[in-house]
Each structure stands twice: as C-alpha cells, then as structure tokens.
Amino acid sequence: LAVVSAHLQDAVVRKGDIAWLPAEQRFALALRRFDWEGAERGQKRRRLAALHFERVTSARSVKIEPGAKDAVFSLLAVTFAEAQSPAGEVTLHFSDGAAIRLGVECIEAQMKDLGPIWEAAATPAHPDPG
Template sequence: MQDDARFEDGQEKPLNLGAFDADDLKVLSALAQDAVFPVGEMRWQASERRFALLLNRFRWEDGGRDRHGAERVQSVLVIDNVQKVASQGIDRSDKEMILSLLSIDWQPGADADGMLELTLAGDGAIRVQVEALELSLRDVTRPYRAPSGNTPDHGA
C-alpha cells in the first residue's frame, strides 16, 4: 500500500497551473494575490481572444521564507476565450505605472460564459468578459529576493 503524498515531500518548483472552474480560480487567485506589474505589461490580443499579464508574483507557496527571506517570481497570467476587456482607474498611457493585483473573481453568466474581475489596489479594476473560464498561471523566471524584503500584509 502506498502512502499519500505529504506537503513536506514537495519540492519548490515553478508553478504551472490552470483554472477551469470557480474552485480552481480561488487557488489561482490566492497565488496571484499581491502580484505587481507595470501597465505596459498588459496585452489584449483580440485576434487570439487572449488577455495576458506579466506579473511579479509574491511566492505565497514558498516554504523556505524563514530561511532565505521573501521572494517574488515573474509569472505569466493568461486568460483565454476573451470577448471583451475593460478597465477603470488605470491610466493606460502611463506604461510605467505599477499596479498591484488583489484578487481575481468570477461572475458566471447564463451558460459557460461570464465575467472575470481583477481587483487592483486603489480604485483600479480590469473586467474580462469570457466565453468560458480558462486561465493559466505559469512562472517564467527563477525566484528572486523581494526588493522590499517584506511579506505583503493586509492587516487581517
């Protein structure tokens, strides 16, 4: 008989996750919380029905934080099946403006369609209308020490 895998048995590896339902999205949203990115790293590819962000993601899953300090990693968040993208509270002409992602929420529609809302710190938000829920989050660099050296704190 085999034993179940234990968390302690896991190794620190790059994330490569997908979200195809509301439960998957909760996990992906938690791992992307407090990611920061400049406005210039948002891409809406209408012909491919894809919206993507290059994030500097805080490594919430990092079990070695006490050993080596807070880390971030560059990750690509891709939303597929996109029909429309809208934003509020973002000056898209300021490509260097840094945004901070707080959560990704799902509002289902009548069928498989619905609306994803990326809530940003401050009053910003990005709304993505999709035909079906399909996201991916993939780490694309090695982790690096967080410039602030701190773990994000929401005072909860």
C-alpha cells in the first residue's frame, strides 16, 4: 500500500469520480495522478488512473460535503491501520484535513493507469514542516 500511496501522492480527485458500492463491497475512484517517475527526469506530467478496493465493509468521510460533486481534492497519502488481522482501516488522506476511511476485511487494492499522459502546469510542492 505504501507503493500505491507514493504513486498517488498529489493526485487530483473530483468528488463525482468517487464511488462506494456497498452491495459489491467495493470502493473506487478515478484520479489524475502526477507522474513522479517523469519528474525525476525533469518532466511535469499527469495521467488518469483508477484505484479500487475490494472487501470493503464500510466507508466514512471527514470534511467532504455530500452533494458537491465538482469539489476537487488533492490526495496526500493512503495508509492502513490494522484492527484484527487481516482486517483494519484504509484511510485516504486529502488536503485541508479531508479523509475517507474504509473498513476492510483485508487489503485488496489495485491501481491502474488509464489513457494518455499530458503535460502538467507545475510540479506539486509541499511546505517544509520544519
């Protein structure tokens, strides 16, 4: 999950591109991820990607308004906190303290790049915490 989180750091997510399918125990979202591999070669690019989790038993959001489908969030990290092994909680951490918490039976996730890559206006930057 740490590798997935690293690839998705600073991905842009539109609320309308997030889906919780409780009957299928699936949570999915489409993201516009920054291409960190290209950044190492001086390229500023983004690409469309999909991320989904299976065996999801619950989904809760923090600081995400229910109706605002066009609201945009920046994904900072994806983490896992174990409860009763192998179950636990996957948290998608977004900018401004927003988050989505998924109760999972175990970690079953897949990330896939979709479609073409395009030039980005800038490389994401983070303030120095020190």
